[in-house]
Amino acid sequence: MSTPTRKQRIERRPDKFGERRRQLAKSALLTLAERGYANTSLRDIANNSDFTHGVLHYYFADKNELIIFxxxxxxxxxxxxxDAATEGATSTEDLTARFAEAMATTLTDDASMHRLWYDMRAQGYFDAGFRPAVGEIESGLEAMIWRVVSRYCELDGAVPAITPPIAYALFDGLFQQALFRLHNGDDTAPQSLAAQVATVMESMLT
Known part of the structure; x- marks a missing residue:
């Protein structure tokens, strides 16, 4: 057996730097999600976490890099x-129920994080540095929505009446509206979102 080269040995090492960045980002996002992008600096994040400003600056060049990561x-x-929530659905009704529940649950459980995502997306209109990451995230979300739509049509034996961009725009719009209502004190927003998701799903077939 040949001796591993230096490059191979390096590649086999745990990605300690990347893992540390993930830990820092996860902690920092809690502060960013509560205060918003414009109202938070790296020093604010350090003051509200177990990490110093110097440590944050070592792993991230600036606040933008941290929030994007x-x-x-x-x-x-x-x-x-x-994907996990809708996997194994056996009928259109089952798939719709699973998808609607997943959207309503994440709306409630991860509201602050979703708010931060929409904040970051809005920043992309003014700061070109955000646009590649925003585009990457949007492409991933659109693909995820289309997997659900495609599976729904497969279970029904029909073809979609809409395109992937339209499907994403529909569900993202409903979700964003529900998020705003939730932050405005409307406790019925998750249930309303689930009902709206079911209605949209039923209208997507030719």
Missing amino acids: GVLEYKAECVTRY
Whole structure:
């Protein structure tokens, strides 16, 4: 057996730097999600976490890099939750119920994180540095929604009456409206969202 090269040995090492960045980002996002992008600095994040300003600056060049990294990580995980929730659906009714419940649950449980995502997306209109990450996240969310729509049509034996961008716009719009209502004190927002999701699902077939 040949001796591993230096490059191979390095590649086999645990990604300690990347793991540390993920830990820092996860902690920092809690502060960012509560205060908002414009109202939070790296020093604010340090003051509200167990990490010093110097440590944060070592792993992230600035606040923008931190929020981009953190939201990308969070949204990648969020997409897998929807896939897991709808996996194994045996009928259109079952799939609709699972998908609607998943959206209502994440609306309630992760409201602050979703608010931070929409904050970051809005920043992309003014700061070009955010646009590649926003585009990547949106592509992932659109693909996730289309997997649900495609599975729904497969179970029904029909074809979609809409395109992937339209499907994403519909569900994202409903979700964003529900998030605003929830933050405005409307406790019925999750239930209303679930009902709206069911209605939209039924209208997507030709």
